[in-house]
Amino acid sequence: MSTSRSRLRIAIIGAGMIGRAHAHAFRSLREFFQPAPADVDLALVVDADAALARDAQERFGFERTAASWQDAVEARDIDVAVVALPNHQHREVVEALIARGKHVLCEKPLAVNLSDAQAMLRAARRAGVVHGVGYNLRRAPAVAAIQRAVARGDFGEPWQFSGRYFTDYAASPEVPFTWRYRRILAGGGALADVGSHLIDLGRFLLGEIETVQGAMLATFIGRRPVPAEHAVGHARVATTGEFREVDTDDVASFTARFRNGTVADFHISRIATGYRNSPAFELIGSRASAAFDMERAGEFEFFDATREGEVNGPCRVVVGPGHPHFGNVSVLPVAGAGYGYTETYMIQAYEFVRAVLGQTPGYVPSFEDGCAVAHVVDAVQRSATDGRLVSIERISE
Ligand SMILES: NC(=O)c1ccc[n+]([C@@H]2O[C@H](COP(=O)([O-])OP(=O)(O)OC[C@H]3O[C@@H](n4cnc5c(N)ncnc54)[C@H](O)[C@@H]3O)[C@@H](O)[C@H]2O)c1
Structure with missing residues (x-):
């Protein structure tokens, strides 16, 4: 409607x-x-x-x-x-x-x-x-370009996805206790918070995840100071002198297999000292490979194995108006001018409004995608508890 x-x-x-x-x-x-x-x-x-x-x-x-x-x-x-x-x-x-x-x-x-x-x-x-x-993150021009290349078959058969979301917003024990540190309020820690982004990125590029195994969740900073005032986001504010116990994960990792056969590993941390906000992945296929890090959103690496020769090698692709969305959100529509997290929100708003107006057939990522990610988060949490491989039943919501 x-x-x-x-x-x-x-x-x-x-x-x-x-x-x-x-x-x-x-x-x-x-x-x-x-x-x-x-x-x-x-x-x-x-x-x-x-x-x-x-x-x-x-x-x-x-x-x-x-x-x-x-x-x-x-x-x-x-x-x-x-x-x-x-x-x-x-x-x-x-x-x-x-x-x-x-x-x-x-x-x-x-x-x-x-x-x-x-x-x-x-x-x-x-x-x-x-x-x-x-x-x-699906809206980052570099990510959207890599997704289009996967869909065109430029990578050949996708073989391996290695993804990480490292950020250090919680690396200091002085970062105060907020809803993010309580399981019933957040649903999980780094895994549910930034890890859910990475899972969605993997699904965007490669489709559904079929199995999860080898999951580990760990909390290294077990208590945090109680804020004395409202803490917005990850802000440090004055604290009361009291502490509260953290029951959500700081670090998560797991392996997975996508339905299309791609083997994957995911590494996630909110206490990754020195990594400010670094969702990143490497994708390797039979004909090409690519690497991207959102901290350097204006470029990605691409290697085209079909063009082997003495002067061929991994190349640095500088994002510009020829890439999806870029021309719309850059005030300077010039390759190399760069873009960041803020611009992905502008593209998201644009696409949502277009869907509401019926200019596109529905909106993606939808609640279906939200559910599919929730299935994977749930499977990782279960795998971490019982140490087993967890199959993700599909999903007949
Ligand atoms: N897509 C992303 O990259 C991204 C980044 C950060 C946060 N998020 C998500 O956005 C959501 C909010 O995160 P945040 O970091 O902005 O949190 P936040 O704590 O900074 O902001 C939440 C706000 O909600 C207000 N609030 C809480 N309960 C309320 C209520 N009952 N009625 C009215 N206002 C209420 C609080 O006062 C606060 O200002 C979370 O789901 C988080 O996972 C997404």
Whole structure:
């Protein structure tokens, strides 16, 4: 159930670290995308922290603020809602929104466990709304170019995927205790948080994961200081002197096999000292290989084995207007001008709006993708507990 209207009114629920990235992204559509897919009004920003909501209103020009997400559910003028709340609140809020016919872009991971994710998918299908999950790394121009190359067959038979998501946002024991460090609120630690991005990237490139084995989850910083004030994202704030126990993983690793036979290893850490925000992968096929690291988003490595010769070798491809999405989101549409995480949010917002307007057949990654990732996260958690190979049954949500 898309809409043919040329004006969409958006609510962003959660004005924390990532709610702001969404606000910037939706606000930028008119400036960057010509023609803009629709007039997008930033109608409402919701946050329980009133000062944060007001700050977002002033920065991004929202028409109004609210402290309760129910306001977005009840508001008749809202067409699209972005849910950028802590993971444990996604299900309740998303289900209430879609019951009122709102189109929903929900942050990742879709839910804190597989059964919640499945329930959300069922509810979205019943309501017939457009639904999406914030796996924005698919929108990186270099990643999209590599995916197109895989789909064209440029890699030949994909043989091996080696992925890592290393970041050090939690490497200091002084980073305060927030919802991310509590299993019932987050659904998991590094695995569910940044690992879910990496799993989605693997699926984007290679399709479904069939089995998982050899999983390990570990927590190295077992307690964290209690913040004395609201900590946005990974911010360090004053603390009370008390500590709380962490029950989510800092580090995760596992091996997997994709349904197409590709053998894979995944390494994930939120305490990877010195790696600031480094989702990265190597993909090896029978005819080509590629390597990408989001910390150097403006380039990737590619080797074409069909062109062997004395002057052939792995080449550094500099991303530019010839790559997917780049021309739209770079103010300087020149190869080498670069792009980053922020731009992936702009592309995500653009694609979501187009799907809501019926200009594309539905939105991908959808709640189906959110569920598929939840299956893998669940399998990794089970493999880590009992040490066994876990098959991922397909998925008849
Ligand atoms: N795609 C990405 O790269 C990416 C990056 C960061 C976070 N995320 C996801 O975005 C979501 C939010 O993460 P974050 O880092 O922005 O968290 P955050 O803690 O910085 O922000 C969450 C905000 O929600 C508000 N909030 C909490 N409960 C509320 C309620 N009941 N009503 C109204 N407001 C409420 C808090 O006051 C806070 O400002 C999570 O699901 C996270 O996994 C995705």
